[in-house]
Amino acid sequence: MIVTNLFRGYFDFSPNCIDDLQQKYAQCVRSQTRPYFRSEPFPLPHKSTVECHAIYQSAVKDHVEVQKRQVLQPALEHCFPSFTNLDSIGLWNVECSVPRLGQRYRGIKKLREQLRFDPLNVVDTGWNHSRFTGTILASLLAAIATTKAKIKEISTCGANEITLMDGRGLHLTPAEKTSLIPILKELQHMNWTCVSSERQLLGEGDAKISQDEANSKEFLLTLAEAAPSLKSLTVFTFEGQPNHDRETLVDKQFLWISQRFHFSRLSALELASIVTTVSAFTTLLRSALPTLTDLRFARIFLRDNRNFPSPKERNDECVREGMKIWREVCTILQDQGSLQTLKFECLGYQNKFIGIRDPNHGPYGTNPLCITDNFACYTRKRAHISFHEWIENLKFTDRYPLPHD
Numbered sequence: 001m002i003v004t005n006l007f008r009g010y011f012d013f014s015p016n017c018i019d020d021l022q023q024k025y026a027q028c029v030r031s032q033t034r035p036y037f038r039s040e041p042f043p044l045p046h047k048s049t050v051e052c053h054a055i056y057q058s059a060v061k062d063h064v065e066v067q068k069r070q071v072l073q074p075a076l077e078h079c080f081p082s083f084t085n086l087d088s089i090g091l092w093n094v095e096c097s098v099p100r101l102g103q104r105y106r107g108i109k110k111l112r113e114q115l116r117f118d119p120l121n122v123v124d125t126g127w128n129h130s131r132f133t134g135t136i137l138a139s140l141l142a143a144i145a146t147t148k149a150k151i152k153e154i155s156t157c158g159a160n161e162i163t164l165m166d167g168r169g170l171h172l173t174p175a176e177k178t179s180l181i182p183i184l185k186e187l188q189h190m191n192w193t194c195v196s197s198e199r200q201l202l203g204e205g206d207a208k209i210s211q212d213e214a215n216s217k218e219f220l221l222t223l224a225e226a227a228p229s230l231k232s233l234t235v236f237t238f239e240g241q242p243n244h245d246r247e248t249l250v251d252k253q254f255l256w257i258s259q260r261f262h263f264s265r266l267s268a269l270e271l272a273s274i275v276t277t278v279s280a281f282t283t284l285l286r287s288a289l290p291t292l293t294d295l296r297f298a299r300i301f302l303r304d305n306r307n308f309p310s311p312k313e314r315n316d317e318c319v320r321e322g323m324k325i326w327r328e329v330c331t332i333l334q335d336q337g338s339l340q341t342l343k344f345e346c347l348g349y350q351n352k353f354i355g356i357r358d359p360n361h362g363p364y365g366t367n368p369l370c371i372t373d374n375f376a377c378y379t380r381k382r383a384h385i386s387f388h389e390w391i392e393n394l395k396f397t398d399r400y401p402l403p404h405d
Helices: 015-031 049-066 069-082 094-104 108-115 134-144 174-184 211-229 252-260 278-291 316-334 387-393
Strands: 088-090 130-133 153-155 163-166 189-195 199-201 232-236 249-251 268-277 294-303 341-349 352-357 375-379 395-397
Touching: 015 049, 015 108, 049 069, 049 108, 069 134, 088 134, 130 134, 134 163, 134 174, 134 211, 174 211, 189 211, 211 252, 249 252, 249 268, 252 268, 252 278, 268 278, 278 294, 278 316, 294 316, 316 341, 316 352, 316 387, 316 395, 375 387
Parallel strands: 088 153, 130 163, 153 189, 163 189, 189 232, 232 268, 268 294, 294 341
Antiparallel strands: 199 249, 341 352, 341 375, 352 395
């Protein structure tokens, strides 16, 4: 296992940050709030904060060097032939693997002792996610393309959406793409979790895309070769507050995915934290629905070129239009007899949230299956009404969060 996100991927801590991390780490160990911290509380550092910061900077420099394609990819190509039963590859969040695998990371114990905090479990940095760069995924896929492995699953999520991939560095050569495509065509499961910096104004098109964005697009078009064989797909592309936006920005990556991913046997689809157009969202749904049995989506904001209000402005017309659009999405879903499970929450239109009331399975419904407002849930095995009737009973409202009756 290679540590791909040392210090959770944050390489710009100041000396003051180092001092703060040391104190918080010692507190966590003493209070046992993080039971997988194995070391005893460190005494006050023998080295000064400035010296510890220099050690941190040196570790970051070495770590970044290892991540370079010309270093990482040959190492992976050397390792992969030893894994004769390899069928799943991806980026794994170190924090989630420490409880079982922490002792296997060479050099971490010594670095932890030098820094007086754990470089794999940075405590309370103020960020919600760890992060990778796309270069690591590109190296991983280019290396696997040199093998005869039968890969069934590719994941970029880390674990539980804790780790996000930065899209920079997503690039494969023509030869690497050609070698990778046969592997992609055998793929069954894909999790695409990426911090999407590629956002554009509606109607802008691809005329102004940067080289990094062009590489990301080509990379996604290569991954689209896997779509017909996929049984499950998760897409998570946005990190931010779309309700704070002042203009109609949408995610380019999801637009590209909706245009090029065409499914023939997809049974499970999960979409989260996406800002896109009504057309792109419904296009992807229509491609997946004929074989889909499990559909989940959350934090989806749909946008178009109609009235776009300021973030703090109450705009009843915008909310009413959003309620209408989400009702139309439900109509698309209504006649899909194959769906066994449908769950969705935190929906929006433009930059306004749209309230959801599930009178059957909501927290105050006749047969509650969920405990939170603005959450709709249908599971055929536990439902006492048909899917068609459940959809008919769903309510979209201008109240968010919903008042308790």
